[in-house]
């Protein structure tokens with residue numbers, strides 16, 4: 151295959167977005183797109199390029215005081231009659247237009263066209279963000295080559311509709327086990343109904359007043375919800391077991407240990423088992439590089455409510471935020487699209503930030 155990422159395409163973030171969308175790259179099928187990206191980057195004299203699996207990293211080494219990361223995942227969710235890209239007026243439709251080949255296009259465009267950025271820049275084009283963490287390119291690089299991720303600040307080019315979404319909330323899942331005594335329902339007084347015991351627990355969850363907190367000017371709103379319930383043996387049996395899965399989305403001023411303590415206090419008296427947890431990330435907007443980025447954007451940041459890969463950087467002490475042209479409401483949607491003007495505006499913003507003052 152001829153590499154569709156020609157110099158003319160690389161010079162225009164809109165054309166580049168379309169060319170990237172038209173290279174199919176559903177998770178675990180990123181080889182072709184990674185080959186195309188790697189081939190382009192290896193020819194750029196001001197970059198050093200490495201590859202790990204289907205993750206490509208390229209960096210400048212200009213001896214600048216600060217280093218920033220621009221990162222985007224190469225994979226998409228499965229196609230849904232939305233491949234290849236189509237254009238309608240100011241909109242480009244197709245799988246990955248919003249999440250997040252328009253963001254990847256920023257990184258690739260800047261990597262090729264900006265030989266002397268004001269900071270050293272590490273560009274990441276990584277595999278398998280949309281599936282389990284064990285495949286995630288950033289996760290794999292953090293395990294194998296943690297030094298590749300060294301930086302003072304990171305921008306993940308995930309869809310935010312041109313707004314800065316800083317930090318992210320943490321997420322914790324727990325299972326509450328309610329037990330009883332099994333009996334024939336015709337003589338139910340011999341048993342203890344485990345499903346009935348759920349009532350009091352569900353009421354606690356329903357009455358829970360979720361907290362709002364402002365960190366670095368960003369609002370985070372927590373949430374605690376029962377997300378699954380299992381119980382019951384048969385139509386004539388008093389059940390002896392009921393399990394309720396709870397999901398706690400917590401603001402990044404709580405550590406996972408503090409979130410767990412809060413959950414255990416709230417659900418005291420119940421048998422609670424934590425099944426899954428990912429720490430949040432503070433917005434970290436105090437760093438000088440982050441301030442310069444916000445000046446270039448010129449709009450106040452908001453708190454990111456979902457969990458994203460910014461948390462990986464935060465865990466390494468690197469402040470990170472999300473900034474991309476796609477509309478997150480249309481990510482993973484059959485009508486996924488991106489506005490061409492948003493692509494151009496965001497590219498201009500990043501250029502303003504990274505070009506020499």
Ligand SMILES: [Zn+2]
Nearest residue numbers: 249250279308
């Ligand atoms: Zn994404």
